[in-house]
Amino acid sequence: MSSPKSLPLTKEELKDIESTLINIVKGEVNYLIKNRAGAYFDSYNNKANDVDLVTEIDKKVENIIRDALTFKYPAYGFIGEESYVKGESQLGTDKFWCVDPIDGTTNFVHGYPMSCCSIALVENGFPVVGVVSNPSLGQIFHASKGNGAFLNSEAINILPRQLILQKSLVAFEGGAERTEGPDGNFDAKMATLKSLLSDKGAHIHGVRCTGSAALNMCYVSMGLFDAYWECGVNSWDVAAGACILVEAGGILVGGMPQDWRIPLDNRCYLAVRGGSNPEEQRWFVEAFWSHVKGRISY
């Protein structure tokens, strides 16, 4: 069954959806993430039920979000980390929700205060609404296309300042995929990290690692980080953050050289902050790509 494509959502409709998403995360979702963080480590060890316990909270949060959204917007598609089936794609559909119920699950298990819920609405392949909530630090980032980006209702405005690779602070993650040798991407990631840090390479100010892709995107949006380079994540990890980033003047390109235009499910990304002009951003991206070692693919 295929339905005819509806009209693009207006700015006002998008803002309304943004408010709906904020209300959804403010309730039980924030409560569960904040109060269950660090509570499952013990049982997590006991393989029979512990890994499952974490997944259970993940699923519970995803179900709360899905129920709320499908009740109010029954016509939209849904893709979530927990219910995702490999190979399935919603990218062809007109409008769909793209949800990571708990991004930063390792942080969640350890009680490290950098786990969040990430919800986006994707329209014709582009994230047009994004909400990311980290209840441990009391931060809700939100944006919708054409309406600007906000942290806890306060507009995100990066003061214009120089953007150059050597003076930059970059979010970088080791990730969970650590296979060395030709079968994996781990060697290329570590070689890229070394080239960025080395006094004979880019010699950047530093790297930071939060353990959450969605929060890294938000911190680039705010200009706390100058950039975030990542390979191996999925569309639900970055969709909401991508909307917030673009509304805050940042850009999202591919993680591999020359990938200026990428689909949302590209798996490899480079996010660069605003507070700079497009030419500076382009130079930054090109300078960054020159330190990417090896071709990473998924």
Added chain:
Amino acid sequence: MDIDFLSVEQFLCDLAVHKVGSLIKSKAGTQQNYDLKTGSRAVDIVTKIDRQVEDIIKSEISSKYPDCGFIGEESYVKGDPRPDNKAFFCVDPIDGTTNFVHDFPFSCTSLALCVDMIPVVGVIYNPHLDLLISASKGSGVRVNGEKYDYGKKIESMGPLLLNKSIVALQPGSAREGDNFKTKMATYENLLSCDGGFVHGFRNLGSSAMSLAYIALGYLDSYWDGGCYIWDVAAGVCIVNETGGRLVGANPDEWNIDIDNRAYLVVRGTEPSAEDEQETYIKEFWKSVKGHLKYD
């Protein structure tokens, strides 16, 4: 000279929150002009706010405790001897200066009192998160002034095992020579599925915040080289009070001085599982590739 550690802790807490915190918070992200401490190191940053904050702290401390020595990051000159006072204060006015310049909310002030080279009072204040964590030797830890029950936290955390741990790792500002190679090779080995295969690493860009987060049970350990006594003194006092342990970054360095420059700090465990800590340290050292060495 008799010093009441708890009253020093209270004094340092007031100083951190009321005299220093608001200055750090209001100036974060506004300092686009900064100096490079050592010519060749284009990434070792210091701002005029660092110096201003240290001046405030130094003058408050020396009027209240005139008999104690003082060592601070900004007034220290390379080659200075250890303070010859039995008791001295040890201060990093802004730990995480790169974070401070970039407005990443993990810069903090780190204040400690050392007696006979042992940190006996430690105070760390992060004004961005309004997180104050303090401890005195033998008197436990307080978070924002409230007694902190670390035992209860440990109970909820499960066993301390290398391949289930989150480790704080920071490349730091020295990016040349053998120490940089040792660090990168060790990171790779810790992460690799053929090596330590830790759950993950986290990099906060502040030694003091990393140690505070170990005490709070957010992180399991911290491995670093190149830091100074003022980066770690307050944090080590706090971690010690929660049953954590400080050893050297290189294998078999079981007993080190607080100014060792290269460290491994591991969180506390349940009293019934004391050997977990020692096993963890030995396992961790197996992943260290090379030898960290500082002048």
